[in-house]
Amino acid sequence: MLDKRVVDLRLDQLENVKAKNGKEHFEKQYTMGKLLGSGGFGSVFSGHRISDGQQVAIKQISRDRILQWAKLPCEANAVPMEIALLLSLGSGTGSVPGHHGIIRMLDWFEITGQGFLMVFEKPQYCQDLFDFITERGPLEEPVAQRILKQVLEALQFCHSKGIVHRDIKDENILVDTRTGDIKIIDFGSGAALKDSIYTDFEGTRVYSPPEWILHQRYNAQPLTVWSLGVLLFDMVCGDIPFEHDCEIIRAVPSFTKRISKECQSLITWCLSYSPEDRPSLEQILEHPWMMESSEDFGDLQAESNIKPSL
Structure with a gap:
C-alpha cells in the first residue's frame, strides 16, 4: 500500500495553474448527471457544460481515497x-500541448467536504476496449x-513528459468505433517517470510482471512493456493470458487462438520473464508485425448501444 506522500513535481510549465475552489464555481459551469461507474478510485458521473451543452464526464474522488499527492508551483495546497x-x-486551460491519444481533463475543482471533481471530455461513439473485445471476440490482427x-505513441508522449501510466489495460483504453482512434484514460495509478526502482504499485495485478509478484520491485519501462504484451494477447485471443500469480511467474502464455508467428513473437518478447530481455517501446x-499496414476500421462499429467510459 502506498503511503500518502506528497511529491514535488517541479513542473515549470504549470506555474500559472491554480485550483478552482468551491462547489458554487463548479455548479455555475457544469451540471452533474447519472452515475456511470464507481470503484476504489471514486465515482464517475455524466454531465454537461452549461455554457455550450458539451457532454462531459465528472470524476469525484474523496480526499481519504487519495494515496499520492503532488505539490504544484503557485499552489499552497497539495493536489x-x-x-x-x-x-x-x-x-x-494551461499552455501545455496535449496528445490526441490521451483523455483530456477540461477542469478540476476542490470541493470542501467532498474532495476533488475532475471534468473530462466525453468522446461520442466510444467504448472501452474491454467491452469492445467482449462484444466482438478476438480482434483481427490488423485491428489489434x-x-x-x-x-504506444501515446505512451511515448507520456514518457517524454516524464510520466508513467502504470495501469495500461483494456478497460483504460477508449476506442472510437467509427474511426478506430483511441484515448488512454485513468492516470490514477500514474507517477513521475524515473530510472530507479519503484517499490509501490496500485495498478491491476493480472497485468503486472513477475518481478512485482515476486519481489515488489520493478522499473517503469519493463513494467509498461509487460502490460502491453498482456494487452496484445488480450486483443488477439479475446482474454488475458494470466489469471493467477503462478502463471505470471512462469511467463509462458498459452495461445488459445490461431495467430501469426510474427504476432506470437512480439507477445512472447514483451512477456519475457527477465525485465532486461523485454523490448523498448521503440x-x-x-x-516486423508492427510494420504491416492495418485495415480500415469503418465496418467495425458496434450495432449495440455504446456507452462512453472513463
Whole structure:
C-alpha cells in the first residue's frame, strides 16, 4: 500500500495553474448527471457544460481515497497526483500541448467536504476496449495492430513528459468505433517517470510482471512493456493470458487462438520473464508485425448501444 506522500513535481510549465475552489464555481459551469461507474478510485458521473451543452464526464474522488499527492508551483495546497499528471500532459486551460491519444481533463475543482471533481471530455461513439473485445471476440490482427500502435505513441508522449501510466489495460483504453482512434484514460495509478526502482504499485495485478509478484520491485519501462504484451494477447485471443500469480511467474502464455508467428513473437518478447530481455517501446514499433499496414476500421462499429467510459 502506498503511503500518502506528497511529491514535488517541479513542473515549470504549470506555474500559472491554480485550483478552482468551491462547489458554487463548479455548479455555475457544469451540471452533474447519472452515475456511470464507481470503484476504489471514486465515482464517475455524466454531465454537461452549461455554457455550450458539451457532454462531459465528472470524476469525484474523496480526499481519504487519495494515496499520492503532488505539490504544484503557485499552489499552497497539495493536489491529487492524477490531477498534476494530467495537467502536465496538456489537460485543463494551461499552455501545455496535449496528445490526441490521451483523455483530456477540461477542469478540476476542490470541493470542501467532498474532495476533488475532475471534468473530462466525453468522446461520442466510444467504448472501452474491454467491452469492445467482449462484444466482438478476438480482434483481427490488423485491428489489434492499429490500436497497439496508437497506445504506444501515446505512451511515448507520456514518457517524454516524464510520466508513467502504470495501469495500461483494456478497460483504460477508449476506442472510437467509427474511426478506430483511441484515448488512454485513468492516470490514477500514474507517477513521475524515473530510472530507479519503484517499490509501490496500485495498478491491476493480472497485468503486472513477475518481478512485482515476486519481489515488489520493478522499473517503469519493463513494467509498461509487460502490460502491453498482456494487452496484445488480450486483443488477439479475446482474454488475458494470466489469471493467477503462478502463471505470471512462469511467463509462458498459452495461445488459445490461431495467430501469426510474427504476432506470437512480439507477445512472447514483451512477456519475457527477465525485465532486461523485454523490448523498448521503440523496438516494439519497429517489430516486423508492427510494420504491416492495418485495415480500415469503418465496418467495425458496434450495432449495440455504446456507452462512453472513463
